[in-house]
Amino acid sequence: MNHSDLIDTIATGEGVTKADAKKLVEGVFAAIVDAAAKDGEVSINGFGKFRVTDSPERDGRNPATGEAMKIKASKRFAFTASKTLKDKLNG
Known part of the structure; x- marks a missing residue:
């Protein structure tokens, strides 16, 4: 959908x-x-929880060149399904 x-x-x-x-x-x-x-968090009963998480700076590689690089710290938006939703999905 x-x-x-x-x-x-x-x-x-x-x-x-x-x-x-x-x-x-x-x-x-x-x-x-x-x-x-x-x-930083939104909780909807019977559906789940949206939350902002921190992703720290980390080492990585440029996929095109293989060169080592730093990946900047950032924020991520995560979703965790509620028990009600999980139960419905897993029947």
Whole structure:
């Protein structure tokens, strides 16, 4: 399922226009990103937890040349599924 499929599914399931469904979907994603950037974690009961993790600087290699290089420290956005979601997936 991609972004457009999600919008279509919500529009059909909730009986709203695609434009309204698009606003809802984009609003939910924006809220998750904003909350994660501010607090570092977003927990949705029955679905899972989104959180920001730190990836430290590390040594690596340039795949084209094989030359050693430093990979800069960065932040990552991780998702951990809830027990309810895992149980549903694993039937």
